Amino acid sequence: MPRSAVNLDALRDRLRHLEQPARHGVLPFGVAAIDAALPAGGLLLGAMHEILSAGGDEEDGAAAAGFAAGILARLVPEGGPGPVLWCLKRPDVYGPGLAAHGLVPARLVLVAARRDEEILWAVEEGLGEPGLAAVVGEVGRLPMVAGRRLQLAAERSGVTLLLLRRWRSATEAAAERARPSAAATRWRVAALPSADTAGEPGVGRPRWRVELVRCRGGVPAEWDVEVADATGHVSLSAGLVDRPPAASRKIGRSAAAPGRRRTG
Amino acid sequence: MIAAGGRRLLAAVNPAAAAAGLAPGMPLADALSFLPGLLTAAAEPAADAAALVRLAQWCARYSPWTAPDGGDGIGIEITGCAHLWGGEEKLAADLARRLARPIDFDGGIAHRIAIAGTLGAAWALARFAAVPGRPALPPPGTEQAALAALPVEALRLDPTTAAGLRRVGLCRIGDLYPMPRDALARRFGDTVACRLDQALGQLPEPLSPLGETPVRRVRLSFAEPIADPADLCRATERLASDLAARLAREGWGARRLGLAFHRVDGRVEEIRLGTARPSRDARHLAGLLVAKLDTVDPGLGVEDMILALFAAEPLPAEQTSMHPFSRWGRGGDFAAASIAPLLDRLGARLGLAAISRLAARESHIPERASISVSAAEVNVVPGLPEGLNPEARKPDAEFMDAGSGAARCPRMTKEGNAAKPPRPVRLFSPPEPIDAVWLLPDDPPFRFTWRRRPYRVRCADGPERIAEEWWTEGAAVFSAGAIRDYYRVEDAEGRRFWLFRAGLADKPLTRWYIHGVFS
Numbered sequence: 087m088p089r090s091a092v093n094l095d096a097l098r099d100r101l102r103h104l105e106q107p108a109r110h111g112v113l114p115f116g117v118a119a120i121d122a123a124l125p126a127g128g129l130l131l132g133a134m135h136e137i138l139s140a141g142g143d144e145e146d147g148a149a150a151a152g153f154a155a156g157i158l159a160r161l162v163p164e165g166g167p168g169p170v171l172w173c174l175k176r177p178d179v180y181g182p183g184l185a186a187h188g189l190v191p192a193r194l195v196l197v198a199a200r201r202d203e204e205i206l207w208a209v210e211e212g213l214g215e216p217g218l219a220a221v222v223g224e225v226g227r228l229p230m231v232a233g234r235r236l237q238l239a240a241e242r243s244g245v246t247l248l249l250l251r252r253w254r255s256a257t258e259a260a261a262e263r264a265r266p267s268a269a270a271t272r273w274r275v276a277a278l279p280s281a282d283t284a285g286e287p288g289v290g291r292p293r294w295r296v297e298l299v300r301c302r303g304g305v306p307a308e309w310d311v312e313v314a315d316a317t318g319h320v321s322l323s324a325g326l327v328d329r330p331p332a333a334s335r336k337i338g339r340s341a342a343a344p345g346r347r348r349t350g
Numbered sequence: 351m352i353a354a355g356g357r358r359l360l361a362a363v364n365p366a367a368a369a370a371g372l373a374p375g376m377p378l379a380d381a382l383s384f385l386p387g388l389l390t391a392a393a394e395p396a397a398d399a400a401a402l403v404r405l406a407q408w409c410a411r412y413s414p415w416t417a418p419d420g421g422d423g424i425g426i427e428i429t430g431c432a433h434l435w436g437g438e439e440k441l442a443a444d445l446a447r448r449l450a451r452p453i454d455f456d457g458g459i460a461h462r463i464a465i466a467g468t469l470g471a472a473w474a475l476a477r478f479a480a481v482p483g484r485p486a487l488p489p490p491g492t493e494q495a496a497l498a499a500l501p502v503e504a505l506r507l508d509p510t511t512a513a514g515l516r517r518v519g520l521c522r523i524g525d526l527y528p529m530p531r532d533a534l535a536r537r538f539g540d541t542v543a544c545r546l547d548q549a550l551g552q553l554p555e556p557l558s559p560l561g562e563t564p565v566r567r568v569r570l571s572f573a574e575p576i577a578d579p580a581d582l583c584r585a586t587e588r589l590a591s592d593l594a595a596r597l598a599r600e601g602w603g604a605r606r607l608g609l610a611f612h613r614v615d616g617r618v619e620e621i622r623l624g625t626a627r628p629s630r631d632a633r634h635l636a637g638l639l640v641a642k643l644d645t646v647d648p649g650l651g652v653e654d655m656i657l658a659l660f661a662a663e664p665l666p667a668e669q670t671s672m673h674p675f676s677r678w679g680r681g682g683d684f685a686a687a688s689i690a691p692l693l694d695r696l697g698a699r700l701g702l703a704a705i706s707r708l709a710a711r712e713s714h715i716p717e718r719a720s721i722s723v724s725a726a727e728v729n730v731v732p733g734l735p736e737g738l739n740p741e742a743r744k745p746d747a748e749f750m751d752a753g754s755g756a757a758r759c760p761r762m763t764k765e766g767n768a769a770k771p772p773r774p775v776r777l778f779s780p781p782e783p784i785d786a787v788w789l790l791p792d793d794p795p796f797r798f799t800w801r802r803r804p805y806r807v808r809c810a811d812g813p814e815r816i817a818e819e820w821w822t823e824g825a826a827v828f829s830a831g832a833i834r835d836y837y838r839v840e841d842a843e844g845r846r847f848w849l850f851r852a853g854l855a856d857k858p859l860t861r862w863y864i865h866g867v868f869s
């Protein structure tokens with residue numbers, strides 16, 4: 087019936103508008119596969135995003151910090167790069183390392199606090215300040231209520247929040263992973279063995295496994311990407327794009343047998 | 351009553367006991383023989399001294415220049431303050447009235463007040479001329495006449511000197527005036543002449559105040575003591591706006607403030623705070639003070655609030671901060687102003703030393719190439735365009751290793767970021783020691799143990815040699831050997847670490863460390 091179809095469309099529009107505000111803009115990754123998996127076509131600005139570590143990196147969170155640095159390098163609001171508030175327990179971020187991912191270290195304001203509650207308080211204060219470009223917080227324990235408050239504060243002021251989770255013990259890590267999250271997206275970044283460059287010895291191009299663990303309005307997915315370069319952009323690993331010669335032979339064989347569907 | 355040398359002596363007596371003939375220094379046994387019904391309590395000199403200090407802090411409501419004087423008195427420097435109270439007599443009367451109140455200081459304090467042109471004269475008059483209820487207030491310039499009638503003990507001399515003077519027949523201070531000074535000095539030492547000159551004002555005797563002296567002070571006195579938090583908030587805001595108006599007139603901004611609450615029972619509570627940048631925004635300062643109000647216990651009521659400015663810096667008119675929630679604060683000049691209140695709020699709770707920024711330095715040594723500068727030290731604002739910010743430099747030039755001292759592996763030049771050797775995202779300070787196993791002296795380790803976990807190395811880049819900067823003087827940063835060979839290693843799971851070997855490979859005492867983790 088046409089009238090109910092019209093009502094359905096109007097209803098879908100309203101639902102879409104309610105579920106994904108995207109009032110403050112989106113930051114696309116520049117990689118088609120990742121942007122397609124995110125409901126708004128990119129990382130939501132003015133929202134809370136969690137970045138977890140995996141594979142033994144939970145205590146240091148180096149891959150998560152690099153991923154966040156790439157995002158911050160590209161997050162430039164109108165009017166120029168703004169200051170970024172980085173709240174952590176031990177000031178162990180290293181300027182030249184962040185600069186390699188495109189984040190200018192002069193933009194950072196570091197706030198050191200000893201306890202998780204103080205870090206969450208500093209993050210919330212930062213979210214109330216629209217002059218900031220983004221806030222980064224490194225926390226271990228994040229209660230559900232506090233997470234919800236931070237998400238609402240980010241939506242109100244338009245400041246993007248990246249929460250890096252760092253845990254010192256396996257039990258804390260397990261408990262925190264199991265807790266439901268109020269973030270718009272939850273990522274897990276782990277280091278992958280580097281891609282060998284044409285058989286040369288030594289460390290090749292470093293890579294990450296980036297997993298979108300949870301996304302509001304989207305489906306979990308994972309990608310193997312190259313580490314964020316000097317402009318902050320990640321790129322899909324070359325291994326998926328340029329197939330090695332053996333696969334092209336397979337294509338030739340299956341083309342000779344028509345009617346058989348090739349998967350891959 | 352105090353115990354001294356195995357005997358118990360009287361330390362102090364109240365007026366009733368003094369009337370019966372007891373005096374301090376009398377042995378307890380003798381005193382009991384005079385008055386069998388004598389009540390005694392142990393003397394607590396430390397508690398007495400602390401109570402004297404508290405009283406001196408309370409007296410700061412008259413002037414910030416107060417200090418305990420001896421063990422039983424307080425000196426207050428009221429030059430320039432007396433007009434606020436309507437004159438010296440009214441000031442003395444107000445002080446007497448407040449000290450005698452029963453609620454004050456657990457029952458009122460018996461006191462004698464004197465105001466004079468010099469500290470020595472005031473000391474003498476307070477103890478030997480004033481009586482409770484009638485302060486000694488000689489007109490200015492007449493100290494000589496006022497002191498003449500007092501006994502020589504009023505010159506703060508020790509008992510032997512005073513007894514010596516009496517023996518010679520000099521019983522009053524007036525007798526000393528015509529005596530030649532060198533004769534006095536020869537016979538009794540320098541102290542007599544010195545004390546006399548101090549009392550008459552010919553020798554300066556400054557009073558060292560108890561706490562830090564403020565640069566500016568604003569005071570609010572209440573007719574009725576207040577204890578309600580809302581009232582305290584309103585009073586704080588009023589004080590902050592008064593101080594801000596004064597600073598605006600003079601072109602200064604506040605860096606360090608103290609707000610003192612004088613309670614009715616004589617105790618003083620205080621809040622201290624500092625700001626990251628000089629500020630004279632009344633709302634901002636009031637907000638910072640009000641945030642700490644819950645640490646103050648008003649007791650039975652607060653009768654005075656004094657906002658003191660301890661450190662200030664020049665603040666020209668055009669740098670006054672805008673409304674902190676202005677949406678204009680997104681870049682350009684306004685980014686500077688809009689983030690400073692946030693830093694002040696964070697610093698008020700966590701301490702200004704907790705807020706820092708990363709500054710680049712020209713150095714090969716990794717931990718010196720990027721240092722963190724505390725917000726309390728530097729007035730640099732992040733995000734400001736370079737022309738306005740004198741400390742900012744171009745990032746590319748700064749964070750690139752100058753490189754002439756480092757022998758870089760040619761493999762690295764084939765990577766994408768050729769000119770800059772890779773640096774980790776996380777740097778440990780100090781570097782953590784690891785146990786490493788390597789095959790040949792110049793090889794990277796193929797296995798190492800870190801934080802009690804083993805790692806197996808799959809591939810490695812390096813070495814990058816970083817030697818000490820021989821042109822800087824001072825102690826060596828490196829404890830074992832002045833040379834570090836850095837390797838970027840990757841383990842089987844893909845994690846990339848920055849290891850270094852301290853010392854040359856063929857020497858027996860080489861140690862391996864991990865300096866950072868790559869992303």
